Amino acid sequence: MSGNMGGAGTKAHPCDVREGGHGAGLDPEKRSQILAGARQVFFDRGFDAASMGDIARAAGVSKGTLYVYFENKEDLFADLVSVECEETAERMFVLDLGEEDVETALVELGYSFIHAILRPSSIALLRTVIAISAKFPEIGRRFFEAGPCEGVSRLSAFLAAKVEKGVLEIEDVEQAASQFLTLCKDGVTIPVLVGSPTALDPAAVEKSVRGAVRVFLRAYAPRTGS
Missing domain, CATH: 1.10.357.10 (Tetracycline Repressor, domain 2)
Structure with a gap:
């Protein structure tokens, strides 16, 4: 017979424990611009070698703007x-x-x-x-x-x-x-x-x-x- 889709008696799948999403930032276009710069820096240099200053330059924004959107x-x-x-x-x-x-x-x-x-x-x-x-x-x-x-x-x-x-x-x-x-x-x-x-x-x-x-x-x- 056709089974249930996560009904009673089945173990919870690891993916069931999800939390809510994160904020989208103040300006979606500016946020996308920052993420594009971050993508370039992180993929080129790796996480440890990347700096917020590098990312700000790659994204074409100031470090101040960067910290408005992202804490660190x-x-x-x-x-x-x-x-x-x-x-x-x-x-x-x-x-x-x-x-x-x-x-x-x-x-x-x-x-x-x-x-x-x-x-x-x-x-x-x-x-x-x-x-x-x-x-x-x-x-x-x-x-x-x-x-x-x-x-x-x-x-x-x-x-x-x-x-x-x-x-x-x-x-x-x-x-x-x-x-x-x-x-x-x-x-x-x-x-x-x-x-x-x-x-x-x-x-x-x-x-x-x-x-x-x-x-x-x-x-x-x-x-x-x-």
């Missing part, structure tokens, strides 16, 4: 993490809830997901977050919520629609979404993250995505018979 460098980088993850999710997780062919939809999502997370800027961001999250746990939380949790949420909505139609049989769609994304990146992200050549091996990507879809559909296809 950590606050600025945390906001940049959220924006980068949100923009990636907007591009990557475009799922048509009415799509009838689940296999095709998952294959397309799998390819999009891997190519997005293996972009040099995505790898640079992830490495930086990992390096500083012990010291600045708020940054790690921002990344987790705006990145992995947002992806799980968007895919969960698609899976829930398929459960309602009886196309899939899933008790916990958030868990299933997380499992699918983990299967997709298994074996292809860690080598890049630890310093292997960043060029994607198309054969490895295809093997990972196709394998993830095959395992996922075998696990969650409706049971037949008694």
Whole structure:
């Protein structure tokens, strides 16, 4: 039978513990201008080597203006993490809830997901977050919520629609979404993250995505018979 979507008796998914969003700043355009400068400095120099003065110059604003929008460098980088993850999710997780062919939809999502997370800027961001999250746990939380949790949420909505139609049989769609994304990146992200050549091996990507879809559909296809 079709399962629930996080009903009673199921364990809370880590992504369920989210807090409210952060302020957007006084002027959205000025804030975007500052974030563009911060992106350039952080990605070129890394978190530790970046300074608020460097960021102000790159953004074309005064340090005084910078501090109106952001309390310090950590606050600025945390906001940049959220924006980068949100923009990636907007591009990557475009799922048509009415799509009838689940296999095709998952294959397309799998390819999009891997190519997005293996972009040099995505790898640079992830490495930086990992390096500083012990010291600045708020940054790690921002990344987790705006990145992995947002992806799980968007895919969960698609899976829930398929459960309602009886196309899939899933008790916990958030868990299933997380499992699918983990299967997709298994074996292809860690080598890049630890310093292997960043060029994607198309054969490895295809093997990972196709394998993830095959395992996922075998696990969650409706049971037949008694």
